[in-house]
Amino acid sequence: MPGRWEGPWEGRLEKWRDLLFNPYLLPVARPYSITVETINTCNAKCIFCPYPYNISARERGIMSMPLFRKIVDDYAEWGGGNLCLTPITGEILIDKHLEERIDYARSLSPIKTIEFYTNGLLLDGDRLENLFARGVTRLFISVAGHDRESYRQLMGVDRFQRFCANLEAIHATALRLGRLTSVTIAVRTQLELESYRQTTFYREHLQRFPQVDLINRFSTWGNSIELARLPIPLTAASLGEEHRHRMQRLKCPCAIHYGVSGGMMITWNGVVSYCGCRDFMGNTDLVIGDASRESLVDIWKSPAKKRIVAGFERGEPPLFCQQCDKYTPMTRMNRLQRIRRLLGRGGW
Numbered sequence: 194m195p196g197r198w199e200g201p202w203e204g205r206l207e208k209w210r211d212l213l214f215n216p217y218l219l220p221v222a223r224p225y226s227i228t229v230e231t232i233n234t235c236n237a238k239c240i241f242c243p244y245p246y247n248i249s250a251r252e253r254g255i256m257s258m259p260l261f262r263k264i265v266d267d268y269a270e271w272g273g274g275n276l277c278l279t280p281i282t283g284e285i286l287i288d289k290h291l292e293e294r295i296d297y298a299r300s301l302s303p304i305k306t307i308e309f310y311t312n313g314l315l316l317d318g319d320r321l322e323n324l325f326a327r328g329v330t331r332l333f334i335s336v337a338g339h340d341r342e343s344y345r346q347l348m349g350v351d352r353f354q355r356f357c358a359n360l361e362a363i364h365a366t367a368l369r370l371g372r373l374t375s376v377t378i379a380v381r382t383q384l385e386l387e388s389y390r391q392t393t394f395y396r397e398h399l400q401r402f403p404q405v406d407l408i409n410r411f412s413t414w415g416n417s418i419e420l421a422r423l424p425i426p427l428t429a430a431s432l433g434e435e436h437r438h439r440m441q442r443l444k445c446p447c448a449i450h451y452g453v454s455g456g457m458m459i460t461w462n463g464v465v466s467y468c469g470c471r472d473f474m475g476n477t478d479l480v481i482g483d484a485s486r487e488s489l490v491d492i493w494k495s496p497a498k499k500r501i502v503a504g505f506e507r508g509e510p511p512l513f514c515q516q517c518d519k520y521t522p523m524t525r526m527n528r529l530q531r532i533r534r535l536l537g538r539g540g541w
């Protein structure tokens with residue numbers, strides 16, 4: 194069956210719709226969120242994450258406090274917004290400076306919200322209460338599988354019981370504090386979603402949370418993970434020619450940089466990537482600067498960043514993006530969500 198925009202109208206309807214509804218036509222003065230990767234070590238080895246396959250390929254490290262303060266100061270002076278502390282691959286709660294970083298960021302009023310993903314293995318009720326008290330706005334707790342065996346198979350560690358115990362404490366604490374809606378459970382499963390909702394784990398542990406995101410597709414992270422290793426890979430079509438044609442046809446930069454799903458990323462040693470979502474090595478053609486030497490504003494306006502945007506606009510996106518299944522064209526940015534984000538009320 195032909196797709197919605199195929200046939201003689203292919204491209205034209207999208208073009209007119211984008212002209213009429215495209216928030217990209219409005220200037221985006223600064224990112225509504227930045228991602229600061231303070232640590233790139235993890236205590237899990239998920240088979241759908243590039244981390245276990247690239248442990249030795251990337252230097253491990255923790256961001257120094259002076260560099261962290263410099264980055265957050267830059268962002269606050271620029272106008273601030275959301276601070277995302279999710280490492281591209283890593284577990285934030287291993288970072289022994291985390292609480293100190295949150296305190297510092299919260300001392301700067303332009304930093305409106307702080308959020309991050311965690312696998313929850315180091316999160317009990319006391320720590321959650323402490324994080325909320327210090328000013329964390331939202332937490333996403335990621336889990337894969339539905340019992341000890343599927344958890345071990347997908348997450349690469351045998352810690353399902355520990356996770357369940359933590360989740361109990363997290364629920365009780367968030368409920369007591371009236372912060373249940375500040376916690377989202379992000380689930381990966383190899384089951385059909387309806388089957389997953391019938392599992393004991395879902396019924397006894399997860400469905401009490403108001404926000405549960407279920408996903409049963411797995412990315413290759415730009416062909417960094419062999420398709421054969423993934424339980425249910427995204428279709429080849431989404432990674433292949435069709436995907437590239439879509440980028441070429443839309444001629445539109447990826448919105449990740451501007452604040453969707455984290456905004457541009459600063460790695461633990463200061464490398465700045467256009468992408469806060471997929472550039473897990475921080476050494477691709479998406480690198481646009483070094484936050485230890487340059488201000489974030491200068492990097493945002495840098496020739497390297499302009500080259501990437503111009504490449505998208507010519508239909509020649511960066512090589513790394515051509516393999517990416519997470520492409521989010523600016524035309525898909527929802528105005529309402531942008532306004533919500535500006536008001537510090539979430540979105541994306």
Ligand code: SF4
Pocket residue numbers: 235236237238239241242243244245281282283284312348
């Ligand atoms: S998906 Fe997250 S928890 Fe799993 S190995 Fe990667 S960084 Fe660690």
Ligand code: SF4
Pocket residue numbers: 447448449450467468469470471472513514515517518519520521
């Ligand atoms: S297309 Fe993919 S790799 Fe490129 S900026 Fe968007 S999310 Fe990142």
